Amino acid sequence: MRIAVCIKQVPDTETKIKLKPDQSGIEPTGVKWVINPYDEHAIEEGIKIRDSNAGSSVLVFCLGPKGRCSEALRTALAMGADEAVVIDAPEFLDTSLTGRALAAALKKEGAFDLVLTGRHAIDDNAASVGQILAGELGIPHATVISKLTLNGGVATVEREIEGGTKEIFEISLPALLAANKGLNTPRYASLPGIMKAKKKTIKEVSLNDLGVDPAKGAFRYAEFRLPPEKPAVKILAGDVKTQSHELARLLREEAKVL
């Protein structure tokens, strides 16, 4: 089985976000970059499936500035992926072009039975690239999957939607599946894994090689703003009864939410 995993690098959740003076984006210096948490589940699932299907391989793709993205790929290799491809791209590329570039990069590497991604990237929470990539490849998709079983050419997936309801789909391969948190527990890279990953070469492709013009996006983000300062919290004094009574009053009369 040939498995492709597409990952994104995002700022660590604890990173303080600063804006560029012209508000055209965030200040990239000082940002600590990590693999998008949901994508770690995609890598883990790819490795697990490879290990239980003889003759399988896992190729990991990452699109973004090649310097930092190579580090994410190095981590994926250290976890156990077989090969890695970095698609060198500017800091921002919209979801349609990202999907198109990934599709072209995958096609360059041949056909895949399974394409795995995370359910969304925690930076812009777009949850779009997977489905766009599946569309470009002409294969079906299922997103937010928390369970996956393979049986021949068919994947049975469980997808949790609103109200704890679960949709269970059977989907013929090749397909793109986007991982939710419950799917598995991502492994840590082992020391031997890290040593082995250091020796591997990461293949590099440019957007130009893939026929994608970064200037032709369908949208971009502009006029960045920090959230407005919250007024200081009102701490309610008195005994428990007074506090509860006062809260009920404030929610009705001041905040007008009850």
Next chain:
Amino acid sequence: MILIFAEHSGQEFKRGTLELLTAAQQSGLETKAVVLGAEAESLAGQLGAWGVGEVYVCGDPLLKDYNPELYFSIMAAAISEAKPDYVLAASSMLGRDLFPRVAQKIGGAVASDCTELSFSGGAAVVRKPLYAGRCSARVEFQTAATKIILMRANQLPIGQPIKNTTANIRKLALSPVDLKTRIKEIVKGASEKLDLTEANIIVSGGRGMKGPEHFKLLEDLATVLGATVGASRAVVDAGWVPHSMQVGQTGKTVAPTLYIACGISGAIQHLAGMSGSKVIVAINKDPDAPIFQKATYGIVGDVFEIVPSLTEEFKKLLQ
């Protein structure tokens, strides 16, 4: 022209749909809508009063449950027929799964998880949070093709149906699709309450609740308020409650009118999922808990004393 994807529960339109209808009413643009599923025709009748001129309906029984390929096929057909400038839909599980694929097919743009929407001179002005709400940006569309905007629920006001008109109903037929995806089973969730992502009020519990048996206190409070109960990751990881209840960066992003955090410290990953709430109440025995920095109102004290007392007070207030 605006095309609204009118998501519904079978009985009624979802809150998010009413918000989009209101935004469309105020836009001054011609508005059409799409309603899918067995109940489509009876629901479509309500839309004229909202100023919708034309409704595309497809009541094919195959659309009863969500199959991405069938929904994709019918939506692509509706869009190529209506040729809207904008498609408005909820950033729901269905919307988020479906519309990126539709955008790819029609060569348009999709912006999901948007929180601000207005229209100026016929053009949509859209903003969305980035980096888990640590900043936001305007979505600047750069295409003449259809632009699809997926809005988070509870972000826009709901107006009233105003017109005494009926919409034109246009029936769409589902073309045969060589299906690669089959629905094997739909397992209904136990909860009768609104999903966290749609709830107007959320009562949320963290490790300070000390054990799963005490979530009953939060459920009592939630029942009085008509709220949905949420949780921090710490208690989900401890197995007290299912992951579907988790609020935060690796759980659900919520933006209710009122969020009551009980025994939750306010870690940055938790705040990421709820800091967009309009009013935040924090109950925590530690006066230095970070949750107080985001809260509107705070009570420093023991959840086991305060929560039952609040339930009583709200009961009095609301009856």
